Amino acid sequence: MTDTTVTPTSARTAPDTAGAPDLDALRTIGTPLDGNVPEAPPAQAWADRRLHYNLVNPNNRRKFTVIVVGTGLAGSGAAAALGELGFNVECFTYHDAPRRAHSVAAQGGINSARARKVDNDSVDRFVKDTVKGGDFRGREADAYRLGEESVRVIDHMNAIGAPFAREYGGQLATRSFGGVQVSRTYYTRGQTGQQLQVAGANALLRQVARGTVNLHTRQEMLDLIVADGRAQGIVVRDLVTGEIRAVTAHAVVLATGGYGNIYHKSTLAKNSNATAAWRAHRRGALYANLCFIQFHPTALPLSSEWQSKTILMSESLRNDGRIWVPKQAGDDRRPADIPEDERDYYLERRYPAFGNLTPRDVASRAARERIDAGFGVGPLRNSVYLDFSDAIARLGRETVYTRYSNLFHMYQQATGDDPFQTPMRIAPGAHFAMGGLWSDYDMMTSVPGLFVGGEVGWGYHGANRLGANSLLSACVDGWFTLPYAVPNYLAGLLGSPVLDPEHEAVTQALQDVNGRIDRLLSTNGTQGPDRFHKRLGELLYTYAGVTRTPEGLARGIAEIRALREEFWADVRVMGTGDQLNQELERAGRIADYLEMAELLCLDGLDRDESCGAHFRADHQTPDGEAMRDDEDWCFVSAWESPTTPGGTFVRHDEPLRFEAVPLQTRNYK
Amino acid sequence: MSNLISRSPVPAAAPPATTPPPSPPSWVLKVVMAVTGVMLVGFLLFHLAGNLKVFLGAEEFNHYAEWLRHLFNPLMPGESFLWVFRVVMLTAFVAHIYSATSLHLRARRARGPHRRRAMPAKRWSVRSMLMTGAIILCFVIFHLLDLTIGRSAAATSEFTAGDAYGNLVASFQRPAVALFYALTMLLIAVHLSHGVWSVVNDFGATGNRTRQVGLVLAGIIAIVIAVGNMLIPIAVQAGWVA
Amino acid sequence: MKLNLQVWRQASRTATGRFETYQVTDATPEMTLLELVDRLNDQLVAEGREPVAFESDCREGICGCCGMTVDGKPHGPEDNTPSCEQHVRSFTDGETVVLEPFRSDAFPVIRDLIVDRSALDRVIQSGGHVAVDAGTAPDADSAPITFETAELSLDFAACIGCGACVAACPNGAAYLFTGAKLTHLSLLPQGKQERGTRAVAMIDQMEHDFGPCSTYGECAVVCPAGIPLTAIAAINKERLRSVFRRKAT
């Protein structure tokens, strides 16, 4: 079978492509995309762009209504900042309170290129690390903006109440985090996300009190309203009463978080979902790089059938913990009984420069490799050790305790083991979605008027996100990018009213949502939605996990289609639509995941290279390192889904250019 | 097909209240509790010191009672200080009871119909505050009738105004009364062990040291007042004081 | 393990609730309390019955979504542990476990084990924030904060807003929650500017929906964030301070 669209330049270690699927039957290549990146050199791009943005006069601001969906770091920041500027904001969340957004769960920290220490950090180095870390699949200019605004993010979050960790002299404390050799990660114990999220949510509530933001809790966005080619509203379902309503506005900001939960067992919250983004996609917003999913190397391993998720243990643990497996496969001794020279500290062995701090994808893959080779530990042999005994000996119990108390506590809660006594057990788990709704440099998607912020977008992180960069990107988007970019868009709409709620696009969207809910409720099958989700997750871990093969991905697509069919024939949604109905909520989200999963696999199948978190077994060096293909794949894949049944997906490419950080292979040896 | 589409506006999160909070505010009532509580504790400590003079004999005790009546003479002539003192203490007592009951009612309302269940046994001192308080109230009424006013039923038939020592001994020679006094002192200890700890919190003590001292003090005060006072009915019953 | 679950079922805010008893026969000790209810729900759906509605999200003790009353105790048998981190190992085989929503008049039941905790957010909304607009903040290093102060502030900032303190309190008081918020901000230089007005606004709002504190101390026993009981003293401290200072700060 020939592959006409791509010419692989890398040597395939698995030359047998007999089982390789026919890509052309699945997708076509569409017109290329323009990321609308300023012409200026990447380091000046943001200043240049801001200078050219249109402004809205303070008196005119309250004439504009902006919808912000999500109250995570990105959503609360955008809503609060737009409210502070005087725009009229309608903010939505399916949670009962803004503070519950999943940003709250981030543990490790937030990066900032404040570069106060003499460890030779700088904005340029930050950009270099981010771009290289992302394996050259993100925009350089975006990374510059991220680095530049990172300084203000720390100042602002501190000012609105986040109690960052301090040194004894009173200055902000930093630590180094997976993948970088400088100390630029700001933190508050192991609760950085919580403290930032609470501060952001409180700032949002301040605007609610001032009357600039209307907050709507327990309202789930189920569709986007696109009229006259612009995003002009959303459809929400009242999760308490079941009522479906339309809300119209001048612009819509989606800050609805990532889709990692598609793997069912992930480090995300149980309710995290991609419905808002997927529905926007189905209304025309392109979805970029879906297959770029980060598997976190330090998640808790699965140990029982009803385990509902894989809890993340912060990567900061790798600062002081050493990762190892027994040298002998199937070694059943207690970890303490295995002598030093019979332990394989495989990260230190394979990557002496970075050791236990190699980037996440490398660490995950290395762990997976050891586990698959039979060296895994624990009852199901599905994990590796993360050992603190050296750190305890070196730093003392006290210091280790201050650094990791709540992480150790959490681990003990979950497993019943005390990390002071016996090494932790960890395994890679689905964690972060680098892919997301495609947006241009101004955070606007391919649907005019629809903006994204935070993990729902695709920006900054390329094919692999550096630890502690995503809290940052959510904050930068929310507080320091969207408040510039959205008004620029609104300025052109001065004088135009919000969309008439009687407009046919509104009616249509309402009907569509109503119809979808009806279909879910009336299928009357035999299996609850969660069972499908579980199966989908297992399927994705198998075919689109840490290591992928074209055959596997193709099989994945076929099995997902079958599962989707089974879902629509056999799903059982108990209860009715006019009440609080969690089964219905779940069913809708899983229905969307079942569509999305296919595109995820297709994206992975299509991207015929290994890059970042996307590791294709057919693109690796003899010693198992990823082989990127810059000649053919140095672009973003932004996808369009078929609008008619049986249609094909369309891939639009946004070429990437690198000026400040020249293309080079990642090397963490 | 069910139609769930609604035209009403999307509900927004309820705003904070615009009406003033309950009056007087609960925090004020709590401060009143604490201030009056401290006054009452102060009185009890003072009263205890006086009561213990009973071990020094009739002379000393009656002299002391007399001295009390004429405290701050001649600045405050006759028994005027005593009356000022009585009015202040009575006001505090009433304010204490008023605050306690209205706080209790507010608490019940805020909790709603489903009461807290399964509380550990060690919380019984808090749970019984209203009850121990009510018993103290009954006790005080009985006590005043018995030893200050001398109304019978409560007081003995030998009650003689001015002979505090004799009245006391006569009263405590009745075993039931002695027992009642002694048991009430236990309940007062219970009331105070929690009460003084509450005072520490109501005065806003957040320092760790202060809080620890307060907690220990609560225990000490409770024990001192209870044990000290209990010694008297016991001593009378045992015949040490006659 | 076999467990009998006596669960509060209530169709809506206005409906009257009642207990129903179910049995889970294949519970395992390492399951969390919520996974036990997941298991029950799977079973109920398979039998064509409506599953038990309960809230949870992160399942790792940080979002504050979860919360049910277990045998009379908010969150469950283990102290200072959220429902999502309570484990079946705390129960004995054959035991009957009673699951109810958080109980307090300020938390109306919406459905089954789900309550409306927005009264807590109203407390925050009334003043639990710092009035600094985006972009106007000074350099975060310009006001040094000692290590100890930052850590102490964090002890109180750790509140996950679950509302268990209210449900544990026989008085329906939100002293621990509000006190934690007040202390967190009043310890930091950036929160000091509005210290007095904040205390007045938040405590006034708190008194609207919640009861007074009688120092039961039950709140601190269940609090999954381990907020120390000191927080309840902070209410009167901050409120009295604002009386004596008579200034915004």
Ligand SMILES: Cc1cc2nc3c(=O)[nH]c(=O)nc-3n(C[C@H](O)[C@H](O)[C@H](O)COP(=O)(O)OP(=O)(O)OC[C@H]3O[C@@H](n4cnc5c(N)ncnc54)[C@H](O)[C@@H]3O)c2cc1C
């Ligand atoms: C366990 C864990 C640990 C992490 N640790 C770190 C770390 O240490 N450092 C770091 O930088 N990053 C970390 N990350 C990543 C980082 O936390 C997230 O990328 C980031 O917080 C995402 O923020 P957000 O604002 O985009 O989305 P979220 O915080 O997920 O917010 C999404 C919001 O959208 C709302 N929403 C979603 N869909 C809808 C809908 N349909 N209708 C209405 N509302 C909707 C939700 O209610 C919520 O308010 C971690 C992630 C996880 C899972």
Ligand code: HEM
């Ligand atoms: C000499 C008599 C008394 C003394 C020394 C005393 C002392 C105290 C003290 C120190 C407190 C703690 C106050 C606080 O909350 O800060 C207290 C609380 C209380 N007292 Fe008394 N008290 C006395 C009599 C009474 C009486 C007669 C009643 C009721 C009928 C009563 C009912 C209560 C109640 C209910 C509380 C708890 C209030 C709360 O915290 O909600 N007390 N008492």
Ligand code: HEM
């Ligand atoms: C065993 C313990 C106690 C003894 C022996 C005792 C003894 C006395 C005596 C002898 C008097 C009369 C003094 C006089 O008329 O000159 C008196 C008065 C009084 N006692 Fe006690 N008492 C005891 C406990 C208490 C307690 C626990 C309380 C309060 C809760 C209390 C409250 C009072 C009051 C209010 C008066 C009246 C003071 C006045 O004249 O205004 N006593 N007591």
Ligand code: SF4
């Ligand atoms: S103080 Fe504790 S119990 Fe109360 S809401 Fe906060 S975390 Fe929950």
Ligand code: F3S
């Ligand atoms: S349990 Fe309630 S009474 Fe006070 S100490 Fe806690 S708020």
Ligand code: FES
């Ligand atoms: S589910 Fe998030 S705290 Fe329990």
